Amino acid sequence: MNEQPSGVRGDPAPRDEAWFDALFTDHARAVHAYLARRAGRQDAEDLAADVFATAWRRRADVPEGHELPWLYRTAGFVLANHRRKQQPVPVEEVDDSDTSAEDPATVAIEDDAVSAALQTLSPRDRRILLLHAWEGLDGSELAEALGISRGGAAAALSRARSRLEAVWAERAGGHS
Structure with a gap:
């Protein structure tokens, strides 16, 4: 039996840590930048960690050859959840520095x-x-x-x- 995961749903071969390490290495920067542009740099790292935690939990659902779009879609869901949980910040606490x-x-x-x-x-x-x-x-x-x-x-x-x-x-x- 082929030991490499095919990325097809229902494939019994589990994706291992090496697969996840490669996924993270290849796409962490893009996912972080995507989230930083939408949620700010201060939250991007935590949100990206949530995206990759979801990717690990749902690794059988990540389509082979379309990993980054799947991660962006997941990031959209994580970001929506984050925004629902946000508490208002008093104006005097907003960082005025230009990080863009x-x-x-x-x-x-x-x-x-x-x-x-x-x-x-x-x-x-x-x-x-x-x-x-x-x-x-x-x-x-x-x-x-x-x-x-x-x-x-x-x-x-x-x-x-x-x-x-x-x-x-x-x-x-x-x-x-």
């Missing part, structure tokens, strides 16, 4: 014009555009991260792009 300069994606998203345009879109459109533009997902990876078919992901990305273009043109005075 090292990540161009963070700098772009904090640009007032880009941020304003993205905020007019639905949360789903924003998520699709950010997964594509900032996380580099396309095709089957985007579909896996969204939990939909590849065709559905392509259509959703196309619609989100069109809506963003329309908003951008309107804000730039390009409408009549």
Whole structure:
């Protein structure tokens, strides 16, 4: 019997620590950056640990060849749970230091014009555009991260792009 895990659900061969170590080595930085852009650097490490703990517990469900999109999807769930638990922070306790300069994606998203345009879109459109533009997902990876078919992901990305273009043109005075 083949001792290598095939990544197919129902495969009786368990994924071992070496598989997990490789998963972590290959994707920890991307998952951390994804979470840091959405939850802040102060929470990203703990949230990333939760994502990888889930990956270990559900290792049989992680699709071979689509590990990163699966991790992004899981990170989305972990982030949603985190946001539901958050307590308000008094304004005087908010850190005013600028930590965004090292990540161009963070700098772009904090640009007032880009941020304003993205905020007019639905949360789903924003998520699709950010997964594509900032996380580099396309095709089957985007579909896996969204939990939909590849065709559905392509259509959703196309619609989100069109809506963003329309908003951008309107804000730039390009409408009549």
